[in-house]
Amino acid sequence: MKTIDIVVPCYNEEEVLPLFVKETNEVIDTIPDYSFRYIFVDDGSKDKTLQVLKTLASRFPNVKYISFSRNFGKESAMYAGLKNCDADYVIVMDADLQHPPKMFPKMIEGIEEGNDCCALYRAKQTGESKIRQFVSKIFFSFQNNISDVKMPEGAVDYRIMSRKMVNAIMELSEVQRFSKGIFCWVGFKTKWVEYENVERTVGTTKWNLWGLFKYALDGITAFSVTPLRVIAVMGFVISLLAFIYIIVTLIQTLCFGIDVPGYVTTLCATLFMGGIVELSIGILGEYVGRIYMETKHRPIYIAQETNLDEENDLI
Numbered sequence: 001m002k003t004i005d006i007v008v009p010c011y012n013e014e015e016v017l018p019l020f021v022k023e024t025n026e027v028i029d030t031i032p033d034y035s036f037r038y039i040f041v042d043d044g045s046k047d048k049t050l051q052v053l054k055t056l057a058s059r060f061p062n063v064k065y066i067s068f069s070r071n072f073g074k075e076s077a078m079y080a081g082l083k084n085c086d087a088d089y090v091i092v093m094d095a096d097l098q099h100p101p102k103m104f105p106k107m108i109e110g111i112e113e114g115n116d117c118c119a120l121y122r123a124k125q126t127g128e129s130k131i132r133q134f135v136s137k138i139f140f141s142f143q144n145n146i147s148d149v150k151m152p153e154g155a156v157d158y159r160i161m162s163r164k165m166v167n168a169i170m171e172l173s174e175v176q177r178f179s180k181g182i183f184c185w186v187g188f189k190t191k192w193v194e195y196e197n198v199e200r201t202v203g204t205t206k207w208n209l210w211g212l213f214k215y216a217l218d219g220i221t222a223f224s225v226t227p228l229r230v231i232a233v234m235g236f237v238i239s240l241l242a243f244i245y246i247i248v249t250l251i252q253t254l255c256f257g258i259d260v261p262g263y264v265t266t267l268c269a270t271l272f273m274g275g276i277v278e279l280s281i282g283i284l285g286e287y288v289g290r291i292y293m294e295t296k297h298r299p300i301y302i303a304q305e306t307n308l309d310e311e312n313d314l315i
């Protein structure tokens with residue numbers, strides 16, 4: 001019998017977890033040909049998530065958990081889950097039931113067709129704020145246009161992957177992880193399946209607009225150096241224009257003398273150039289910051305408790 005591990009990052013999900021396991025178990029019961037195991041990753045929750053997980057683990061032997069020493073973020077939680085799983089297939093999904101378990105049969109069918117991955121994307125972002133939809137749209141078009149990873153608009157972190165693919169993902173050891181990109185970057189045959197977006201009914205989203213913006217920026221800088229090229233090209237174009245302007249001004253001055261003091265021109269040029277320089281340093285800084293964080297080689301997460309077998313090393 002093939003085994004499937006379900007990796008679920010959880011941050012303050014005490015309310016939804018019992019419901020999540022109940023609903024997922026109902027789906028699992030309809031798929032008797034596979035043996036399922038949950039790997040919940042408690043990402044330093046401030047509520048009773050860990051206690052709830054322990055209660056669930058005592059009721060269901062296939063419920064495993066890893067608990068972090070603090071909140072490391074969803075990316076780290078997903079990494080910890082993937083690192084500690086050993087099944088033939090691995091499903092990654094959210095705890096909040098926004099990734100409906102009823103898609104399992106379709107996903108398994110997708111991977112059994114000879115693919116290494118069956119991933120989901122949502123066609124419509126119903127139930128999400130207009131601003132969030134807008135940020136998401138910009139992100140996907142940016143990401144697909146300037147980096148080497150391509151993904152359909154609305155791609156989410158809900159997917160099933162083969163062991164081969166999970167092993168490849170583990171080879172990427174970067175600390176600042178952007179899984180959406182990593183999943184695409186490793187390649188392998190992926191089947192994309194559309195699903196209907198579900199609104200979160202229990203608990204609240206952990207994202208705010210600033211968080212989403214940072215996430216989008218991480219995604220872009222992690223998989224592309226195009227912004228650096230853009231500033232180089234911008235510098236070249238501005239220098240060229242400045243050179244032409246200097247020649248014109250020189251000729252004008254030599255032929256006709258100095259007419260006006262040029263106060264506005266000087267002011268505009270200074271402010272404009274100031275802005276461009278700041279922007280360029282900012283973009284450069286983003287990359288330098290990333291290099292700085294990577295060179296520290298800090299662990300991606302620190303676990304403090306687990307009910308996984310002892311032989312599974314934790315980090």
Ligand code: UDP
Pocket residue numbers: 008009010011012013043071072073074077093094095096098204205206207
């Ligand atoms: N999550 C996490 N660590 C965090 C934030 C979120 O493990 O720091 C988990 C969360 O418990 C959920 C998933 O990541 O299972 C997605 O989070 P959320 O539903 O808040 O995001 P959204 O669906 O709004 O994108």
Ligand code: MG
Pocket residue numbers: 094096098200205
């Ligand atoms: Mg959610």
